Each structure stands twice: as C-alpha cells, then as structure tokens.
Amino acid sequence: MTLVEKKFIYPLLLLTLIVSIDVYGQNTTPSNTDFRIVETYGIDYVNRMELESPNRLTYLTYFLEHSYFIMDYPKGKPYEDINSIPDKNGVVGNLIIDINQLSNFNVLNYNFTREQKTRTFYKIGNTGKMIVFYSQDEFLKNYNEFLSE
Numbered sequence: 001m002t003l004v005e006k007k008f009i010y011p012l013l014l015l016t017l018i019v020s021i022d023v024y025g026q027n028t029t030p031s032n033t034d035f036r037i038v039e040t041y042g043i044d045y046v047n048r049m050e051l052e053s054p055n056r057l058t059y060l061t062y063f064l065e066h067s068y069f070i071m072d073y074p075k076g077k078p079y080e081d082i083n084s085i086p087d088k089n090g091v092v093g094n095l096i097i098d099i100n101q102l103s104n105f106n107v108l109n110y111n112f113t114r115e116q117k118t119r120t121f122y123k124i125g126n127t128g129k130m131i132v133f134y135s136q137d138e139f140l141k142n143y144n145e146f147l148s149e
Contacts, residue, residue: 006051022108030063033046033050033057033061034060034061034064036064036104036106036108036109037060037061037064037108039106039108039109040088040106040108040109041108041121045093060148062143062146063107063108063139063143064106064108064144066133066134066139066142066143066146067107067115067133067134067139068107068131068133068134069131069132069134070102070124070129070130070132071129071130071132072128072129073123073124073127073128073129073130073131074130079089079121079122079123079130080121080122080123081122081123081125082090082095082097082122082123082125082131083095083123083125085110085111085112085122086110086111087109087110088108088109088110088111089120090111090149095110097122097124097125097127099127099129112133114133114134114135114136115136116135116137117135117136117138118135118137119132119133119134119135119138120132120133122132
C-alpha cells in the first residue's frame with residue numbers, strides 16, 4: 001500500500017467508525033428508561049420523549065411501578081377477569097400472565113379502565129390473585145408526593 005492510499009484509508013476508516021457509533025447510539029434504549037416503555041411506544045418515540053418531554057418518561061416510569069398492586073383474590077367476589085381487557089391493538093383474551101414475572105408486567109400494553117375516585121379490580125385468571133389499580137386521584141396524589149421528595 002502506498003503512502004497516498006494510507007492517507008485516505010485511515011481517515012475513511014475513522015469516519016466509518018464514527019458514523020457506526022452514532023447510528024448504533026440512536027437505536028439503543030436510553031440506559032435509564034424502563035424497557036416496558038420502549039416495548040409500548042418504540043425506541044424512536046422514547047428517544048424523542050427523552051429530549052422533548054423527560055417529565056413524561058418520569059411519569060410513565062412511575063406509572064409502571066406504582067399505578068397498581070397485586071393481592072390475593074377474595075373468594076366469592078365477582079370481579080372482571082383481566083383477560084377481558086383489550087390490548088393496545090384492541091385484541092381481547094391475548095393476555096398471558098406469569099405470576100412469577102409480575103414485576104415485568106407491562107400495564108401500558110393494555111386498555112385498563114381506571115376510575116377517578118375509586119380503585120379498579122381485575123381477577124388474574126385462575127392464579128388466585130387480582131390486580132388493583134389505584135384511582136386516578138389517589139395515583140396523582142402519590143405521584144405529586146414522589147415529585148416533591
């Protein structure tokens with residue numbers, strides 16, 4: 001390889017490396033963003049939110065962790081089954097819940113009803129558990145307290 005060829009190859013390799021790193025960086029999940037948000041909204045939307053509306057990401061992250069809780073299902077109570085809830089594409093009965101993986105359950109993927117003043121209850125199939133959503137008022141009160149800490 002001649003000296004002239006080396007002068008052009010090394011800058012070209014450097015430029016290729018820089019472009020590759022930049023493209024890779026644009027397609028990765030922000031390190032502090034919950035993977036469930038990316039799963040629901042997509043990486044491009046999340047990257048845009050991170051720049052334009054970081055408060056929205058904070059809200060969604062808090063929502064994923066604090067909008068509901070799981071409890072034992074009280075026998076004899078007729079609550080709606082979680083499998084009757086449509087997913088974000090409108091498909092009903094597509095929900096499979098692994099009771100051991102509830103910490104990764106993505107509530108953003110489903111169209112759950114949440115009431116303004118009262119909690120909402122859903123039976124989780126035949127697991128003996130139920131999911132309870134805080135009322136909108138209760139959730140916002142907790143969220144605002146979280147923000148003020």
